[in-house]
Amino acid sequence: xxxxxxxxxxxxxxxxxxxxxxxxxxxxxxxxxxxxxxxxxxxxxxxxxxxxxxxxxxxxxxxxxxxxxxxxxxxxxxxxxxxxxxxxxxxxxxxxxxxxxxxxxxxxxxxxxxxxxxxxxxxxxxxxxxxxxxxxxxxxxxxxxxxxxxxxxxxxxxxxxxxxxxxxxxxxxxxxxxxxxxxxxxxxxxxxxxxxxxxxxxxxxxxxxxxxxxxxxxxxxxxxxxxxxxxxxxxxxxxxxxxxxxxxxxxxx
Ligand SMILES: NC(=O)c1ccc[n+]([C@@H]2O[C@H](COP(=O)([O-])OP(=O)(O)OC[C@H]3O[C@@H](n4cnc5c(N)ncnc54)[C@H](OP(=O)(O)O)[C@@H]3O)[C@@H](O)[C@H]2O)c1
Numbered sequence: 439x440x441x442x443x444x445x446x447x448x449x450x451x452x453x454x455x456x457x458x459x460x461x462x463x464x465x466x467x468x469x470x471x472x473x474x475x476x477x478x479x480x481x482x483x484x485x486x487x488x489x490x491x492x493x494x495x496x497x498x499x500x501x502x503x504x505x506x507x508x509x510x511x512x513x514x515x516x517x518x519x520x521x522x523x524x525x526x527x528x529x530x531x532x533x534x535x536x537x538x539x540x541x542x543x544x545x546x547x548x549x550x551x552x553x554x555x556x557x558x559x560x561x562x563x564x565x566x567x568x569x570x571x572x573x574x575x576x577x578x579x580x581x582x583x584x585x586x587x588x589x590x591x592x593x594x595x596x597x598x599x600x601x602x603x604x605x606x607x608x609x610x611x612x613x614x615x616x617x618x619x620x621x622x623x624x625x626x627x628x629x630x631x632x633x634x635x636x637x638x639x640x641x642x643x644x645x646x647x648x649x650x651x652x653x654x655x656x657x658x659x660x661x662x663x664x665x666x667x668x669x670x671x672x673x674x675x676x677x678x679x680x681x682x683x684x685x686x687x688x689x690x691x
Pocket of ligand 1: 445446447448449450451452469470471472473493494495496524525526527528549577578579580623624625626627628629630631632
């Protein structure tokens with residue numbers, strides 16, 4: 439039996455990943471602040487186990503409490519594999535350094551970087567001495583490797599996530615575990631995050647016009663397409679631990 443945990447499954451890419459996994463008869467635990475009722479009814483139609491757990495990933499005490507409980511329940515069932523998608527993320531604050539407020543900086547780093555670190559650490563620790571393989575997918579961004587003016591905090595959070603992914607992979611290889619951890623860069627997708635980006639000002643975000651054009655010219659990727667490629671890689675491919683995959687290479691194959 440396989441279980442998947444998806445953070446940020448209430449909308450956007452996370453929702454598409456959850457839908458595809460339910461279609462594949464994989465039990466899903468969704469973690470975000472709001473629940474997506476469509477996922478619940480899809481799971482009921484398919485007769486698959488599904489649970490939504492409300493959690494604010496910017497609060498470390500909530501993360502600890504919620505994921506300890508999830509890990510406890512899942513490992514007790516001795517699943518063959520647990521798929522952990524650290525997908526939830528925020529783009530804000532979009533502003534030049536010097537004009538940033540303190541609270542959104544801290545919130546971004548907590549959700550985009552600290553939450554995946556805490557959750558990964560907890561699951562790898564619980565997997566120790568069990569036969570369950572843990573596969574971790576950290577959703578990153580092209581912004582991790584490209585400086586985008588106005589996105590200093592987001593770029594830094596995703597660059598940190600890439601390095602955390604790569605370092606964890608090296609450690610797991612050295613420990614000779616069967617666990618796999620990869621990064622996944624989904625490309626520019628038509629989600630709420632892009633709406634937030636388009637609602638900023640050119641003063642705060644130099645590339646605003648380019649991102650507005652992506653939408654106007656229908657250049658944004660559809661989340662279902664992206665999720666299918668990612669899930670294909672995870673379920674039927676052999677993802678290389680430590681690698682940061684980009685949607686472009688998956689669409690080409
Ligand atoms: N869209 C793009 O073009 C793009 C490009 C590159 C990378 N990405 C990455 O892809 C991932 C998914 O992005 P998306 O575009 O699908 O975003 P989205 O549509 O804005 O969805 C974000 C998800 O994160 C959850 N989330 C946000 N803050 C949270 C919090 N404090 N606690 C718990 N959950 C929280 C939201 O759930 P609730 O609001 O219900 O809590 C939601 O389900 C992110 O990691 C993003 O950085 C996106």
